[in-house]
Structures are given as structure tokens and as C-alpha cells.
Amino acid sequence: MSLAAQNLTLINNGEVFLEDISFTAKPGITVLVGPTLSGKTTLMRVLAGLIKPDAGSITVNGIDVGKTSVKDRSVSFVYQQFINYPSLSVYDNIASPLRVHQPRISKEEIADRVTEVAKMLRISELLDRKPSALSGGQQQRVAIARSLARKSDVVLLDEPLANLDFKLREQLRDELQRIFSDASMMVIYSTAEPLEALDMASHTIVMNEGRVQQDGLALEMYSTPKNIPVAQAMSDPPLNLISSSTTSSGSESLGSALKDRFNGPFTVGIRPHNIALQSKGANDIPISGKVRIAENTGGSTYLHLDLVDSQKLVLEFDGSQRFDFGSAITVYLDRSAVFGFDSDSGNTLFSPSAVR
């Protein structure tokens, strides 16, 4: 059992939407991570058969499905918006793909399957209602139940939790993980949030600008990204990127402070939580800047600094503290958590020695 994409390319009006996308998904969850407009949804639509690619092929269990029409493919799709059939009850919504299934499925089996997935998604009490009488989270549960009931080879979940609030998202994600982890289907789960990929801890594909940037395990990409787009896609809050020529302390530049890692100009990448207000030892690299803004998000604070050459730096620390606008401050980068990227190609020169 596998879903394989080979060299998928989609160009519309001279604009490249997908470029040479190849990957193989095994049964279980494959997470597709990338910022908005990276081509995740387009790729999902191509995989579903809603858009025909200009080049490349899709094979499911070794069979090329390129010529199979959408309705004859063994695939289901869940949208970010909660899409259900408003005129049908929840029960009929879930049963609808089974009723048009070829070969025919008996009434009893349909009833069994609907009851089973409804129980799995905890919507058993809602089966008689219309989707419009449900909350957003419940509506999405119905959509997911419909995609599950069909037992298709491929399940495509396009940012299914993006329109839900934080608590519901956590809860439903855990449930999805539990439901799909022992399923025999290939589940493609797209998200813009790296934390979701890390939480699912499964096969992850990072996309950016219509290309697959890296393919592997989420944690691997978090600690050893191949290039800047992957590092950015796997960082939330966003990764800091500053030039190695930036003055560190006194006359020394960041580059010379890190010359044991790489000799020559490069781009320094560091995550906000790897920068501290106090020095923790000789391993830290001091850097000075001016306070622009401090955002308190409850548990932690994001401090935005202006560096020389109008570069910016954001650091995250626990708790809260008052800062005066424009006041000079020195903060400390954790040397062992610094990434180095080639300034031209964006490829990784070195990654942190250990995951942090």
C-alpha cells in the first residue's frame, strides 16, 4: 500500500503552481507543512484528481490513477472550510459516499459503518440533526466522519483544523492521530503550523513555492533543515535570520564569533527561544540592539529588537518584564542552537549540535 507522486508539475498562465513534486506516502499520516501559498492545497487537489497536472503521475498501490475520473477514485477530501451537504442530516451526510459506492454496499453495512465512524468521532448523538444546527467543530467532525466511512485508499485532509479554536484543535488533532495511526489508508494532512507536524511526529514533507523542500521526519527537519525555507516552515514563532557581519560585542562580528563552525560570510539563523536576556556562560554570543516592542502573550514575552543595518531580532522569554522603547539592550544567543545558511543559495551550512 502506497501513494506515490512522480514529477508532478502544474503551470497556469505562466505561473508555476507545482514544480517537479515527487514523494511516496505509506499507510498512516503524512504531514504536508508549508506557509500559505506554498502549494499545499493545489497539491491536494491534484492528488484528488480535481486538477489535472501538466506533467507527472500519481500511482496508488502501484496503479497509475492519472486517467481515472474523480468519482471513480478511491479518495476522500476534507476541506479547511466545513463542507457538508446542508440539506441532508448528519447520518445521510456520512452515508452519502457509501450510497453511491460501486460495488453496492448493503443498507445494513452502511448503517454499521456510519454508527462506527460516528462513535469514533463522538457525534453519535447528532446523527439526526442538520449540519447547520452544529458548531464548527462538530461540522468538521461530520466531514471527517464522511471521509472515514468510505474507507478509501487515500484520505486528504486540507488544513482541517485551521478554522477551529485552539482548544478544539488540540483535542481533535489527538483524536485524528489516534484514529489514523492504525488505519491502513494513506492520510495526507496539510498544515501551516510546524507544531502540528512535530506533534504528529510522523513522515513530513515541507513545501515552499510549489516545490518539495525536504522529505523526512518532522523532528529531523526541525533540527537539521536542508535550507532556509525548511527552517522557516519548521519554526513557530518565526526564525531570526541575520547577517554574520552583524556586530556581536565590541568590534567582533557574529561571523568571527562562530568561525569555528563556518569560516566566511553566511546567514545566521536562530529561533527566538534560543536567545536569552541573561548570559548563561561563556558559550553565549552577546548582541546588542534597541528595544522596539515587547509583546506579552500571557506566559511568555516576545521582545522585538532593532539591530544595526535595520536588521531585526525577536527573542522569546518566559514571564514578563517592562522595557522602554528605544533603550539599548544586550541579549545572548545560545551558540549551540545557531544555524548557518549560505547567504546566496539558502542551503544549510551547519545545524545546531543538538536538538533544542
Next chain:
Amino acid sequence: MKKSEDLIKGAFSPQKKKASLPWSGLVFWLVIALWMVPVAWLILMSVRPSVDILSGFEIIPHRFTFDGYRDFILKEMWYKAYLNSLTYSTLNTIFSVTLALPAAYAFSRFSFAGDKHLFFWLLTNRMAPAAVFLLPFYNMYNAVGLFDKTLGVAIAHMLFNVPLAVWILEGFISGIPRQVDETAAIDGYSLPKFFVKIFLPMIRSGIGVTAFFCFMFSWVELLIARTITSTDAKPISAAMTRTVSSSGTDWTLLSTAGVMTIIPGVLAIWFVRKYIAKGFALGRV
């Protein structure tokens, strides 16, 4: 559609607590009463003998007669004309909506060569006065044998009603996210099956509103219907214009015909009144 309706309800609900004007109920009924004067007068005329109608002013009739209604039901010229009108209006409604549904779906969902021009052209069909089409219809219908047939009138009225129906339905269809269509395709529905089983129930209020407008336009249209018919398919509106006989004008019977002509409109409005508001909210009616 449900969502936007809820939104509207939600947005306006605080206004329900607006201070109500004193006497507002009275004003409401006064306005209604003024509006109803011609209709009430017509109803009163239909139950008074012709002599009384002409003899002088009286609000409450001192004599009642139901001769008008009896004649209307028993005289072939009248009930036949009434049935003719009902027949071609109904036929026209069925044809127009059936034809407009796939067209509106195509305009809403697909882009094709000249789609925007074609959609605008639909509207321009309503810009010419009906009289313009009298001669071609008269001549053409005589040639193909559709003259003086209810089917002929039904088809002629489609000239106005199909564009209108497409225009209204397109608004309703565009209110439904395209993802629903895609979900159905992925679920394994063929387009015709999806259209009948899932799509039509979703836009049934739109279909109701469209059918109402088609029926009403066809029902009240006089010029074309009269020109392309003579005796067999004569519409009620035409019958009402030919009431002078050797014994003078039968005012009672004429009023009765007027009352009867209002009835289908009243019934139609009663059935679609909920949906009409929805249609207005979607901005196409």
C-alpha cells in the same frame, strides 16, 4: 445560505428592541386598508347586480348576487380562458425553470468562451418591449402550427422568462460553495446524480422564487398571449377585454373575472413569501 440568513438575523436582532411608535399598529392597518380599497371594491362589484353597480355609490351593497361566479364557472368562454391561462403559465414555469437550472449552473461554475457577454445578453432580452416580438411570433407560429395553442404561448413567454430565471438562479447557485460540488464528485456522485440528489434540495428556495416570478410574468402578460391566440387558447386577460355584448357590458361578470384572476397570484405569493425575502437578501430578485 443558512449562514447568511443567520447573519442577517443576528445583525438585526438588536433592532427588535427599538422603541415602538404609539399608534404604529393603527398606521399599519390604515395603510393596508388604503391599499386594499381597489381590490375590495372589485370584490364588492363582483357580488352586485350590474344595474346596482351603475345606479350609484354605495359601500355596503343592499342586494347580493352570485350570478357572476355562476356564469364564470358555467360559461365555456370564461372558464376555458381561465384554464388556458393556468395551463400555459404552468407549462411556461416548468419549461423555464428546467431549462434555466443547467444554464445557471454553467454560468455559476464554469468559464467558457463569451460567458460574461452571454450572461449580460440574457438581461438585454428584457430591454425590448413585448410589442417588438409580436409580428415575428405571429408569422412564425402561423407557419409552424403553434398559433392558437397553449403550448405556443408557453414557449413564447420563455423568451422573457428563461433569462429572468437564469439570472435569479445564478445568484442562488453562486451562494453555494464550489467545494460542495467537488466533495460530491470525490464522494463518487456523477454530475446528474449530484444535481438531483444534493444540489436541487440545496437551492429549493431559489427554485421556488424563480418559479413564482416565471408564473406571475406569464400570468399577467397580455400582449403576446392575445396576439398569438384566437379562440382555442385565448387567455383570461384577453377574454376580459372582449366583454361588450348586444346587451351591454356585464359588469358583475367582468368583476368576477378580475377577482378570479387575482387568486393565483395571491396563492403563489402565500407559498413563496418566506423564500422571496431570502431572494432579496441574495440581491438578485
